[in-house]
Amino acid sequence: EIVLTQSPLSLPVTPGEPASISCSSSESLLRSNGRSYLSWYLQKPGQSPQILIYVASNRASGVPDRFSGSGSGTDFTLQISRVEAEDVGVYYCMQGQRTPYTFGQGTKLEIK
């Protein structure tokens, strides 16, 4: 199965500052259509995961534009341009390239 490795696993951030999370895949997530099937999720405390980014760089409906995704193939990044208090939670990357679909270990973002 495809293994996704996230870093860092813990991310303390001052409000208003930027943040970045990396996700590295054990295999390429690039399909013949030129798209990399990597998504980013945020799970806020006590809630279900919610999608932020799909197909590596597409922001999901209703997601603030301070969130952006980049990367292709095996290396991906989620960036938050200015962290807000409501962004706390655990961030997961997930691959939809092939089954079994797999998730990264998670990155816990906390406010300093």
Next chain:
Amino acid sequence: EVQLVESGGGLLQPGGSLRLSCAASGFTFSSFWMHWVRQAPGQGPVWVSHIGRDGTYTEYADSVRGRFTISRDNARNTLYLQMNSLRVEDTAVYYCVRDLYGRDDFWGQGNLVTVSS
């Protein structure tokens, strides 16, 4: 408003059976692939199974293949997960998910299944 409401969870002993249901509303259920994803306490999400739009195509994680069966009733807008031969390690919150990893990705609130003697 899109809603996915899971039900059927609970506490049961190893070796037992349970059927989870997921009632969908607010969208055209038959137009989407549907998934079950579970999350053990304090752990990350794990994909369990998916089913195609008309219910003829299914796939499973190795850990549940042969014990779990996913199905859907498009007339009732409902997704199911029949779970047999349950193990302690199946303890988790089970989420019903629409269009996992896609543009229309949406998760239910989750339903807790606890397997314990």
